[in-house]
Amino acid sequence: MRLHAALGLSLLIVVGAVPVAASAADTAAISGTVILPDGSPVGSLEVIALDLATGEDYHFQDESTTGGAFQLSGLPAGSYRVRFFHSADLEGYAGEEPWLPQGVPVVLAEGESTTINYQLRERTSLTGTLSCAICGSSDYQYAHPFFSIQAQRPDGSWGATRVNTFFPFPVDPNFSFASLLPGTYRVGSAFERELSGPWGWGYSPAVTLVAGDPGVLNFSITLPPAGTTRLSGPDRFATAVAIAGQFPASDTVFIANGLNFPDALGAAPVAALAGSPLLLVTPDSIPASVMGELTRRDPAHIVIFGGTPSVSTSVETALSTFGDVRRIQGADRFATSIETARFGFPDGADIMYVANGLNFPDALSAGPAAASWNAPVVIVNGPASSAPSALRTLIEDLGVEEVRLVGSEASVSAGMAASIESWGVTVQRYAGADRYETSWYVNSSGNFSDSTPARAFIASGTTFPDALSGGALAGMEGVPLLISLPSCTTSSTRSALIYGLNPEKVTLLGSTASLAAPATLFTRC
Template sequence: MSQPPTRPLKAALATFLGGALLAAPLVGFASSASAAPAEGTVELNLIDINDFHGRIDANTVKFAGTIEQLREQGGEENSLFISTGDNVGASLFASASAEDQPTIDVLNELELSASAVGNHEFDRGFADLTDRIVGDGPNAEWDYLGANVYLAGTETPALPEFALEQVDGLTVAIVGAVTEETPTLVSPGGISTLSFGDPVAAVNRVTDQLTDGDESNGEADVIIAAYHEGAGAGTPDGATLEEEVAAGGAFASIVTETSAKVAAIFTGHTHKQYAWDAPLPGETGVTRPVLQTGSYGENIGNVVLTLDAETGTLESYTAQNVARTTVDDAALVAEYPRVAEVKATVDAALAAAEVIGSQPKGSVTADITTAFGGGSYVDGVWTGGTRDDRASESTLGNLVANSLVSSLGSADRGGAQIGVVNPGGLRAELFEGEDGVITYAEANAVLPFVNNLWTTSLTGAQFKTVLEQQWQTNADGTIPSRPYLQLGLSDNVSYTYDAAAAQGSHITGIWIDGEPIDPAASYRIGSFNFLLQGGDNFREFTAGTDTRDSGLIDRDAWIAYLEANPGLAPDFARHAVGLTDATESASIGEDVSATVSGLDLTSLGSPQNTSLEVSWEGSAATFADVPVTDGAATVTAEVPADATIASELVLTAQPSGTVVRVAVTVPDGLPSTDRLAGADRYDTAVAASQSGWPTGASTVYVVAGETFPDALSASPAAAGADAPILLTTAGSLPGTVADEIARLDPESIVVVGGANSVSAGVETALSAIAPVTRIQGADRFETSRLVAESAFGEGAPEAVVAAGANFADALSAGAAIDGAGPVVLVNGTASTLDAATTALLEGLGADEIAVVGGETSVSAGVFDDVSDIADAVRLGGVDRYESSRLINAHFFDSADQVLLATGVNFPDALSGSGLAPKWDAPLFTVPGTCIPADTLAQITALGATGVTLLGGENTLSPAVEELAVCD
């Protein structure tokens, strides 16, 4: 029967400071609280590994030899070989290519007694663990332990909770548990039948069971806890036990809450090295060992417990991490029979893997790696350190993200626009070596998990949440053992952050393809099924829509990418940069400033940045370079005279090429400009449709692109139906237009105009896409009335009357009325309003009718007749540009966006008259080579921050795009 261990700690070893936690000095990663073995004691020699991850390679024999050396030192009969999990998964090619069977064989040959189950044992699902890894044979001959792994919704153990071993007359229990974060670390679909509880509570529950005196449920004299969970730091990170416990979280709970009946604690999962003396809960001056070896068999954990031979009470202990031996393989094989078995297995596995593993699959011109911690800049280049700093951006992570966009970018593969990679998915580097060749084995080692590649859609706001979740929290709000994980992102994504901000408020700006992210827009994300199912606590991915499986697995797609892109080079430009103290708003002539940090990467070969080139987006102004020190700089710049309202200060780090964008609002600046244009008027209409209706439209209006009156009437009707306007030639439907209508997937199509404008053949082609309704009259005036009756048969609060012979005025008016009422074309030179139009306007019951154009366009007599029907206002200037301003001044008090179209020829503007209501934007007509000063003043007065030009440079010149004022 076991009793709580009592181990007086000699003052010579360590001291307590007012009851504070003890952390003994580390010497060779060893700790001890030992005394000379007394007569009547048993020395239990515990040999431990964690996070081996299928390391079948040139070091495996030495790994086995180290275990055997420790067995020999402690005595074969007194030794137990145990593991704290992740024996398989994320393995090297020689093991991964054989589904980790070589690793299982090696651990069988080394007579592994028991292992806590690790999260990677669930990589391919629970059934794979039970049916293949363990199997019926069994395959893995050791006990896989998971005291906190339950059948979903129950407290029924899904795995063995403990294993009992006999050592020199004492019963030793190994109790295993896995990190509670496991559901976030593996694909949820594979563990849907399981739940994962508090590991410490589970270990304590089993410990109480094993010491309750009831032989029927198992009894033990000595209890060892094996947790696949660990400290976030440790040697060589420089952290102490006190610091780790003070940080709270799972490891602190393990140290301070694990039952005092547990004699020793082995940990894993976080790939850290430490051998600490931890205070025993409830005891003063008494400690127990808490140990983790690092990973990959580079060290072997060795804890020797000196136990009372009768009771199992712990008298003393030593604990250390033993570096892998350097003894020659041949000598180890000759000395130890188990090592000879291991060598035969390893040789066979390496030979089998060599057959396919040595095949060249790609090439690099320099090392492309994960982030390396602990290195330094030598001659301006990052050198040395240890791989897999998951809290830092890397050249490899970003490259793999690019490969995901390449593999998943086509519509049939999911249409990915953005690639996202979790850092823990990258398990090896792409080293240049002697010839730059990347073999199958080397490629596979980078992505060894065999994940499926998926796509999903996130809004811009949701994508921001994903980036916020890099600052990790568990579902219950607690902080996991890795508090920050840096995502790899495709090259079209960049963002800034404030690391000191509150949770959920770190991200200060995101740019996609150089443009600020639209919170409401939808973006297709390509990644691994692990991540898109919410892995690594990136839970926002589970809120994605239209999630699709591409049918590809990561290894195959990755290797295909390497084959298609030989000579890959590392891109040292960072996607994420710290930004603080940034000026958000300043007027022309005032100074703005910002502090940037974290400019330097720590992937091998990364250059140390020395300067920032400073520019102002869209401005001709020049600025002096700013020096960079330790990846940080503070920049001050004067707002130039040609700054736009929505401005960006652009900082380019040299020599890395990292681009940092700092958004600045300039209240007295100019609006920014962009352009919607195609190869011709038809393609421009398609571009407008794609911009305004990216997800489709239930109705589409089609009008002639060669004659314009029908389109003028169609504009408000289309706006009322939330429909784009597309143009066609009279005789045939352009292919690009047909494709766009098919993309829009409408339920109905409305053709405006007779057969001379839009032929029967075009109508037939349209009918193959959706049902077609044609609205046509004997002339443009009757067509206009029929469109009004069709769209506004129940009346309208407003209406516009425009000359059927002067299109420029009607263009702005059709956009401005925004579907609230019709544009009715009249014979403007007539002295009176015709009877049919009079009846139509009276039937509308409009409160106000706007007559657009001066008296030369619409006569005084027509205006008087309109005034007899409803309140009438004339919106006409000395020319079409003034008329456009008057129309927009009447209908708009403010606007964030405006459209510009030429007032000289009209096809491009016809498309814009459909798009403008969708954006709630006024449409101004301007000359093709400049913008009238009064028009620019009115646009600025509306508060517009963006101006979109309709048509190519032959229609609206570059000078218009620069908002150059007419002389």
């Protein structure tokens, strides 16, 4: 329960554990009172006891408590974390604030009753004004900002985002956040134009708030977003080289066919976890830009994805002048995908992403999310009525406990899902109305290190090469990769950027032939 983890309490008095006669079920109980910072009783209260063994929540809720009193009864014996909040906490929720205690630890024996009395921490507020020199101009007269606030973690990263309501700009450029706990915060603002066109976001300087001392913060933002950059070259091969330039020095380079996608759809998490780039070649030649990057990196090891129809023996021979060459291949694209997973995850994996191998968007979107879990992406013949036995063998060999299907039943059939589930693994599906919404959903499944990533990548959803190489980089950095139409941005991609990810910057992959100027400015489709 995400909300309840953010609540902080300053004074804990455990009166004691008092043995009571056990019920028929030998259940235990927790009771006590909760008071406000000024010592007055809480009028509206909810108490949640989380069973650490089972993950089950036990609730007490009362809109008009008597003196802030509560009682949770019928609890099984075990270890709990108990959290308290009231109406002001709900109104002032500001994201998960990890410097706060995540509830009070309580251990209950059978038939035991424990009393806890709590005093909530004193809170404060933050108000301010946003300035934007061009937002009131004719070009931006339809721009509407919204405000968000984030709390800083002890390690310097930023926690979850609380979004405030929309305000018409420049009529009301003011913001207000109430009921904030002491700590360091920053305010973000994003502008979304009603009639399509540029939008952007920015963050204020950090401000430290103390209890009882309301803060004031004024900041400005520039449109279009200054944090948008592009990695590109004159063609797909040179773009892959530009992306490779973002990788640190390593002794390995991965190679895939840049003219056809099937053999390398599972390559992104493998390259990401190895910290090595994925370069593209034609079946029969190494482009000059790629040869230059190979010369610069001088790898000792080269790994080719796919058989000789994808990357010929003549290309393999040319690559061998740099170092030893290993080829990962199978009888077809699906067998190659399985061999890729075996190669990249020799120690096994708890999670596996499975996508349709007859098309590329879903598998490419899944790459960074899979890498964040140290998980492979495996492709299947999605419309088939059942899953192949080779996939079952792979799941068993890797020790996979959960399979995440990417795409709707049109991409990975219900029969495929049912047969995988019959093998005794958990099956989850991440699917949207189209490839762009699916891209957002599967990225939301990622175990990315920050709720507000340092950056997000965007690649074309109608061609594969930029997302293929870029997925390895996104996976290595632990950030998401979304796909977009070449000439505009779909509502799902825009929502992912504004409401979901809210990244500090965006990196576009590919030239304007892949993502044209309107997509660069996140113009609505």
